[in-house]
Amino acid sequence: MKLLRVGEPGAETPVVLDEDGTAFALTDLTGDIDGAFLASDGIDRARAALAEGSLPAVDTAGLRTGAPVARPGKVVCIGLNYRDHAEETGAAVPERPVVFLKDPSTVVGPFDPVLIPRGSVKTDWEVELAVVIGREARYLAGPDAAKDCIAGYAISNDVSEREFQLEFSAQWDLGKSCESFNPLGPWLVTPDEVGDPQDLGLRLAVNGETRQDGSTRNMVFDVAYLVWYLSRYMVLRPGDVINTGTPAGVALGLPGTPYLREGDTVELSIDGLGAQRQTLRNA
Template identity: 55%
Template sequence: MKFARLGPIGAETPAVLSEGNYFDLSSLTADIDGDFLASSPSDAVARALEVGSLPQISNASELRIGAPITRPSAVICIGMNYAAHAAESGALPPSVPIIFLKTPNTVVGPNDSVEIPPNSTKTDWEVELGIVIGKRASYLDSPESSIDHIAGFVAANDISERDFQMELSGGQWSKGKCAPGFNPTGPWLVTPDDVDYQNLALKSWVNGEARQDSTTADQIFPVDFIVWHLSQFLALEPGDLVLTGTPEGVALSGRFPYLAAGDVCEIEIEGLGRQRQEFRAH
């Protein structure tokens, strides 16, 4: 099942995509938020679709696509989770997951334009599989129990400013991760039953030229392990977003130029949809 949010910023309509059409979920929920996801909504939505009680959004193709979840309480990210990306960053593969944080207000729609921060010279792209939490996860017993706490998956672009991240960081990465709009998310939240999440193709392009081309099968720490591991140190709440790392092919590698005003970045994850952002000057 694919959930989405359509409409202007701050006034998005919750929706479900079924057989190529979007249907309004407003009769079932005010938004795609933690409370809705914690209710395990798929069965109720399926019944409503079956009886025809959800109105079709006839002008969906004309509407802005918002992030498929409301602003989460936390965005937690895994760094260097693909060996080839660690190598292009000049680092060895980590022996335990590296985590850093993005502020929740970085989460924007998948096709919203992104402002390059003032004084930025190294704005970079990163296609990533995102996990959306559906049930509170704290001190889980095993990685195998993680799936019971996952509402679904999203495509995300973990946009980064590498100079802020590496040179001005003081030892942490988040300065380079938290500019407004630095986390385009969506277009859909796809429930686990509809996606082979550990075998998904991830790709990115800049101005139509291929950049990243990998698969989630190459992750050092797989999805189930990540959720379990994080739960040993913090509590993940319904609606929270976990980004699982990016594969090789970013500007940090030195093989490609960093993003500049006017550039267009596109990312795509198999089954989770495609994004397109135009970058603009501050």
């Protein structure tokens, strides 16, 4: 099942798609697709209502697509989680997950513009598999228990400003939390439809030229391990998002490759999760 939110920022309508791609409004069930909806078995209720035929159809043509989850409590990111990405940046493959937090207000829709920060010379791209938490994860017993805590998956562009991230501070926050730096969506796709999250192709192109073409098979730490690992150090709550890392092909790892500039377009896709497209603008 695929869930999405359509409409202007702050006024999105929650929607579910059937197998044929027909959109149905979830407004009779919930005001939004958010942590409260996920925590109250919202996905199961949406699935049941869709099967019953009790949801009104909605025409989404011409409507903006928002992030599929409203107001994430936190965005937890995993760095250097693909072997080829670690190699291209000259970093050692980590023995433990590299964890950092990203301002959740960076989350925008999958087709919204990305704003290049003032003073930026190294704004970079990162296609990533995002995991959306659907049930509280706290001190999980092991990776197998993590699977019950996952509401679904989405595409994430973990946009980064490398000078801010690596040269201006000992921490990565400055280069990760600029406004609009986390396009998410278009859909929240439930685990039953995704299948094996460790066998998904990820792709990203800049101005039509392929930059990233990888697979989640190359993750250092898989999805279930990451959810379990994080639950040992923080409480993951419904609506939280985990960005699970990026494969090789970012500008940082390709000497001579230009960083993003105003007017550039970035296109992303992940098998079964749809596609994104952003145009870069100066802030």
